[in-house]
Amino acid sequence: MLNTERKPITGKRVQLMATCLCDAFYDDVAAATVQILEYLGVEVVFPEGQTCCGQPAFNGGDWVASRKVVRHTVKTFAGDEPVVVPSGSCAAMMFHGAVLEFEKENDLGEVEALGRRTWELGDFIFNGLGVKTWPGRFEATVALHRACHTRGTKSSPAATALLSSIEGVKIVEFGEGEQCCGFGGTFSVTFPNISAGMGALKLEHIRAVKPDVLVSGDMSCMMHLGGMAQQEGKPIKTMHVAQVLRDALKNAGLIKP
Amino acid sequence: MRFQQIDQFSAELKADTRAAVYDGSKKGHEKRTKLLYDEFPDPDRLRHIAGEVKQHVVENLDTYLPQVEAKLKANGVIVHWAATAEAANEAVLGIMRARGATKMVKAKTMVSEETELAHFLEKHGMEALETDLGEFIVQIDHDHPSHIVKPIIHKNRREIATSFEKNGLGAYNDDPQTITRRARNFLRHKYLEADVGLTGANFVSAESGRIVLVTNEGNSRFCLAATKCHIAMIGIEKIVPRDYDLGLFLNLLARSGTAQDLTVYTEFISGPKSPAQPDGPEEMHVIFVDNGRTEVLASECRDILRCIRCGACLNVCPVYRQASGHAYRSVYPGPVGAVLSPLLMKEKFPQKADLPKASSLCGACNEVCPVNIPIPDLLLRLRNRAKEENVPSPGTPPMGAWALLASQPTAWRASLFGGKVMNYLPTKLLPIPALRAWEAKRALPAWRGGEFRAWMKNRPKQS
Numbered sequence: 001m002l003n004t005e006r007k008p009i010t011g012k013r014v015q016l017m018a019t020c021l022c023d024a025f026y027d028d029v030a031a032a033t034v035q036i037l038e039y040l041g042v043e044v045v046f047p048e049g050q051t052c053c054g055q056p057a058f059n060g061g062d063w064v065a066s067r068k069v070v071r072h073t074v075k076t077f078a079g080d081e082p083v084v085v086p087s088g089s090c091a092a093m094m095f096h097g098a099v100l101e102f103e104k105e106n107d108l109g110e111v112e113a114l115g116r117r118t119w120e121l122g123d124f125i126f127n128g129l130g131v132k133t134w135p136g137r138f139e140a141t142v143a144l145h146r147a148c149h150t151r152g153t154k155s156s157p158a159a160t161a162l163l164s165s166i167e168g169v170k171i172v173e174f175g176e177g178e179q180c181c182g183f184g185g186t187f188s189v190t191f192p193n194i195s196a197g198m199g200a201l202k203l204e205h206i207r208a209v210k211p212d213v214l215v216s217g218d219m220s221c222m223m224h225l226g227g228m229a230q231q232e233g234k235p236i237k238t239m240h241v242a243q244v245l246r247d248a249l250k251n252a253g254l255i256k257p
Numbered sequence: 258m259r260f261q262q263i264d265q266f267s268a269e270l271k272a273d274t275r276a277a278v279y280d281g282s283k284k285g286h287e288k289r290t291k292l293l294y295d296e297f298p299d300p301d302r303l304r305h306i307a308g309e310v311k312q313h314v315v316e317n318l319d320t321y322l323p324q325v326e327a328k329l330k331a332n333g334v335i336v337h338w339a340a341t342a343e344a345a346n347e348a349v350l351g352i353m354r355a356r357g358a359t360k361m362v363k364a365k366t367m368v369s370e371e372t373e374l375a376h377f378l379e380k381h382g383m384e385a386l387e388t389d390l391g392e393f394i395v396q397i398d399h400d401h402p403s404h405i406v407k408p409i410i411h412k413n414r415r416e417i418a419t420s421f422e423k424n425g426l427g428a429y430n431d432d433p434q435t436i437t438r439r440a441r442n443f444l445r446h447k448y449l450e451a452d453v454g455l456t457g458a459n460f461v462s463a464e465s466g467r468i469v470l471v472t473n474e475g476n477s478r479f480c481l482a483a484t485k486c487h488i489a490m491i492g493i494e495k496i497v498p499r500d501y502d503l504g505l506f507l508n509l510l511a512r513s514g515t516a517q518d519l520t521v522y523t524e525f526i527s528g529p530k531s532p533a534q535p536d537g538p539e540e541m542h543v544i545f546v547d548n549g550r551t552e553v554l555a556s557e558c559r560d561i562l563r564c565i566r567c568g569a570c571l572n573v574c575p576v577y578r579q580a581s582g583h584a585y586r587s588v589y590p591g592p593v594g595a596v597l598s599p600l601l602m603k604e605k606f607p608q609k610a611d612l613p614k615a616s617s618l619c620g621a622c623n624e625v626c627p628v629n630i631p632i633p634d635l636l637l638r639l640r641n642r643a644k645e646e647n648v649p650s651p652g653t654p655p656m657g658a659w660a661l662l663a664s665q666p667t668a669w670r671a672s673l674f675g676g677k678v679m680n681y682l683p684t685k686l687l688p689i690p691a692l693r694a695w696e697a698k699r700a701l702p703a704w705r706g707g708e709f710r711a712w713m714k715n716r717p718k719q720s
Contacts, residue, residue, distance in 0.1 A: 018709060020663075023673060025702045027709035034713065046713050049666040057656035059618060061640030065660035072664035100634055101641070148619035176283070178624075180575050184617025189694035190652035191264040191615065196698040197579040198617070227699030 007082070007116045009128045013043040015077055017085040017094075017118070019219070020052040026219045032246035033086045033121055039255055040129060044084075049076040053090040055097060059185050063101040070098045074110050082128065083118045086242050087218050088150035091120035120150065122217055122241055126158030133165035136248030141170045143211035145202075145225070147218035148180050159217050159241050166248045175205040183224035199228045206236070213237045215244055260652050260694070263615040267580040274411050278403070278581045281410040282572040286625070288516030289569060296518070307505050308629030311563035314463075314496050318554065321463045321496045322545070328466025329543055332528035337544040342372035345546045349374060349455065349488055350381055352542055356486055358383075358452030362444075364470070364477035365389035366457025367405060367566055368492045368546050370588045371601070374455070385455075386447050388476040390440055397424045403582030403590060405568040406514045411581050444476070454480030454538065458491045459565070460506055461543075464499040467527045468543070471510065471520040478522055487529065487538040493545050494562040506565065509627035514567035549601040558635045561596045563628040570622035570632060576615050585612055592622035596635045610648040613639035654691045673706030680704050 014037065022030040034044045054069035073094075077083050085091040095115035102108040125131050142163060146156040164171050182188065182198025189195075202225060206214055214236055216222050222238040229236040249255045267275075293300040314321055326336050339345035345368075353361065361378065363369065363385055375396065378385040387396040391408035395401065398420045402408030409417070418431035426439045456477050458468040468489055470477045481487050497506060511517040528534065529541035553562055571577045571591030582590035587598035587609065595616060599609035613636040622632040643650065662668050680703055685696050695701065 022709060024676060024704060024706045027705050027712060030709040031712055046710075048670075048710070051663040051666060051669045054663070056654075057660055059637065059640070060653055060656050061614075061637070061642075061644035061650075062656040062660075063641045063644070065656040068660045069663045076666075097637075100637065148617070148621070151620045151624055178573070178621060180617045180619030180621065182575065182617060184619070186653060186691070187614075187617045188699075189654070189691040190261050190650070191267075191576070192260060192694045192698055193264050193268040194576055194579045194615075195617070197267070198575045199698070201575075223702060224699060227695075227701065230700035231698060 005116060006119065006128070009082055011081065012041055013045060014082045014084045014124075015079065016044050016046050017050060017053070017077065017083050017090060018046065019085060019087045019090045021219045021223065022086065025223065026240070029086055029219055029240040029242055032240065032242040033084070035255060036125070036242055036245045036249065037084065039249055040125065040131060042129075045081070047076045051076075053093040053098075055090065055093040056185055058093065058097050058101055059187075066101055067105065070102070070111060071107070074107070074114050077114060081117070082124065083114065084121055084124045085118060086121045086240060087220070088120045088147045088153065088155045089218050089220055091118055091123075091155075092149040092153070094118040120153065120155040120217065122158040122162060123153065123155045126162055127154050132161065134162045134245055134248060136250075136252040136254055137167045138244055138248040138251060139168035140212040141172055141210070142244070143172055143174055143206050143209060143214045145181060145206075145214060145216040145221055146177060147216055147221050150217065155217060163215065163241065163244060166244070169244070169248075172209045172211055174209045176201070181221045181225050183220050185220070188224060195224075196228065199224055203229055203232075203236070213239050213244075215239050215241055217241045261611055261614055261650075262586075263576075263580050263584045263611065266584040270581055270584075273413060274581055275579065277413050278411055279578045281404075281407060282574075282578050285407070285516060285572040286569070289513055289572070289625070292512050292516050292518070296512075303505065303509060304627050304629045307509055307627055308563060310497065310502055310505070311565070311628045312560065314498060315494060315554065315559055315562045318493065318496070321498070322493060324463045325461055325466060325496055328463065329528075332466045333531060333541065334466070334528050335540070335542045337542060338547075339544050340547045342546070342548045345372045345490060345544055345548065346374055346377040348544050349490070350378065350383070352486065352488060353378075353383060353453055356452060356540075358486065360447075360451045361385045361453045361455055362388050362448055362451040362480045362484065363392075364454070364456040364472065364480050365392050365408075366455070366490055367588065368457055368490050368548075369455065370402060371548060372490070372546065374490070386444075386451070388444055388448070388474075388480060389472070390437065390474060390476075393440055393444070394420065397421075401583065402588075404571055405566050405589065405591075405593075407568065411583065444479075448479045449483050451480075451484050453486045453488060454484040455488045455490060456480060458489050458495050459510065460497050460503060461491060461495050462498075462500045462503065463496050465527065467500060467525050469503060469507070470524045470526065471507070471522065473515065473517075473521045475522045478524060481526075481537055485538050486540045486542070487526075488542045488544065489526075490544045490546060493547055493550050494564075510565055510567055513569040513625065513627040549603050552603055553597070553600045556600060557638050558596060558600055560630050561593065561600065561632075561635055563630050564593050564597070565628060567627055569625040569627065573621045573625045574616075575619065575621070576617065580615070585615075587612070592616065592632045592636070593630070596632060596639065599639055606642070607646060607648040610639070610643040610646070611650065613637075613643070614650060614653070652690060652694065670707065670710070673710070676704045676706040
């Protein structure tokens with residue numbers, strides 16, 4: 001069962017879990033996250049000691065290795081503030097995966113406590129802060145890929161509502177939206193044929209509706225789909241939800257360019 | 258490069274087969290979803306309730322099983338307990354021999370696939386004929402079912418027409434109606450000749466001892482119409498507490514499995530022929546089969562015993578759609594099979610320990626499961642078990658060094674900067690298997706390690 005119960009928000013300070021993918025590849029997504037949170041009047045603290053949520057080893061079955069990383073994460077994100085993550089996948093690792101692998105551990109309570117104050121970015125803005133519409137302007141036809149780890153959570157409805165409230169955004173639905181893009185972390189390299197088969201189908205559906213940009217709340221899916229499209233010689237433009245929200249503000253002069 | 262077996266199987270799969278599996282499962286999933294959401298205001302709630310009922314049964318099997326046995330006996334049924342597949346098959350053979358029977362007609366039952374009953378009986382000089390059309394085709398083809406409810410989802414009608422011709426069932430004709438008519442003509446005679454009818458059970462009510470069978474071809478009914486002896490081979494987890502619960506389960510099973518409001522035939526069998534029930538076989542046996550289920554019950558994956566074998570998780574699974582059921586080398590393919598099959602192997606678990614890896618953990622299986630089994634969590638538990646038992650896993654990057662790095666911030670930051678060297682290296686040529694597998698199919702984004710940290714630190718102080 002997904003543990004999506006959340007501690008109510010008090011105060012206007014959050015800790016940012018940037019995710020290892022943003023740390024290594026997608027710095028602008030993390031920056032956009034900071035910018036939109038600050039636009040909403042939220043103070044963003046970035047704990048320097050952060051590394052990774054522990055998911056790669058968790059999914060790989062090496063729970064001993066994963067717990068080591070989770071323990072480090074619990075220590076790094078000490079405190080009471082909400083932890084905001086621009087990834088449904090890493091957020092779910094904190095409130096679901098980590099809890100599963102700590103079931104029999106003495107420090108389960110600490111892991112659960114971190115899970116209860118960890119929020120996926122869209123969920124935090126829409127449900128945590130109660131911001132239901134987004135100002136600014138972003139002229140684009142958007143295909144929104146709903147990342148699998150947000151199934152059963154409030155993240156996808158939140159992202160959909162926020163994006164569609166932006167002036168100029170037109171969301172287009174594409175075929176088999178419930179299907180996975182094929183990334184799946186280490187799955188993408190241990191099952192490369194199946195993973196790529198899944199990705200090819202997803203790209204076919206997305207291209208069929210001719211979006212200007214493919215958007216997701218998870219850069220992992222974008223890394224896989226964008227990387228495949230580029231390898232095929234037919235690149236597609238990919239963005240994180242946070243980047244669309246930030247650019248909408250910029251386009252309307254609501255934040256400095 | 259060595260990849261996982263299931264991935265290799267998928268890569269070598271015939272395009273025709275993949276297309277047949279993909280189309281069949283996609284249609285099945287879409288029809289199921291439409292039907293459930295058109296007809297129920299909150300189908301998700303139904304799944305959760307059904308899941309709780311079955312979980313309750315699983316956790317209280319020790320009280321339900323004796324209760325069911327008593328009810329069945331009171332209904333005039335002879336009850337057998339089989340700890341293993343061999344014991345279950347021997348029990349069937351024993352019943353047949355005691356009656357001097359040599360011919361059996363068989364309805365579709367997954368547990369008899371598990372025990373390989375038909376092969377076993379044939380080896381002992383008995384005829385055991387599959388009467389479900391799909392299973393019949395599998396049998397004459399010496400093939401294996403590749404889906405729990407659609408055993409021949411991997412075949413197209415041209416292949417079926419060819420095997421009918423080869424088996425003396427008329428000249429080549431791939432018209433589905435002709436194929437069905439020919440099978441029916443052949444089977445009708447067999448029903449009349451048979452001594453014993455074997456079925457499974459979709460549900461057994463602990464309250465009444467009624468066994469419930471659903472089919473769409475009416476073949477289970479025919480199996481019982483002309484034979485004198487009915488044997489039901491049933492997995493011990495098939496119990497529901499009350500007759501009342503069947504309303505919930507029958508509604509969910511047909512919609513989830515075949516996108517029907519109700520299967521065409523639903524039979525409630527409360528025992529052999531009696532003054533109160535003038536039709537049907539004069540003798541009825543129920544063989545409860547364990548075959549590894551109590552080990553599953555004792556494990557942390559016991560939730561999988563809730564499964565009602567609808568196949569919805571196969572239909573929605575993107576990996577199943579790419580790989581087909583045969584990729585799983587098991588009676589139970591797809592997400593449910595990836596959990597159940599390795600568990601049923603007992604101490605031979607390592608032989609099937611790769612199955613739980615064949616998932617992107619997308620969770621679609623859990624979302625459609627009529628008894629809400631947390632399949633991704635169970636897959637993860639089994640991956641952990643495989644790691645603990647040191648089962649080799651081709652292609653899986655080792656995580657020990659990564660964990661060390663990811664729990665030492667200074668080393669982590671250094672590697673973020675150091676990683677920039679990737680932007681200048683011919684990464685495709687590096688002897689790093691994971692990297693090569695990635696780059697065979699996708700471009701690698703530019704390494705920008707540490708850029709965000711620098712931005713965060715150096716930007717003007719925010720007010």
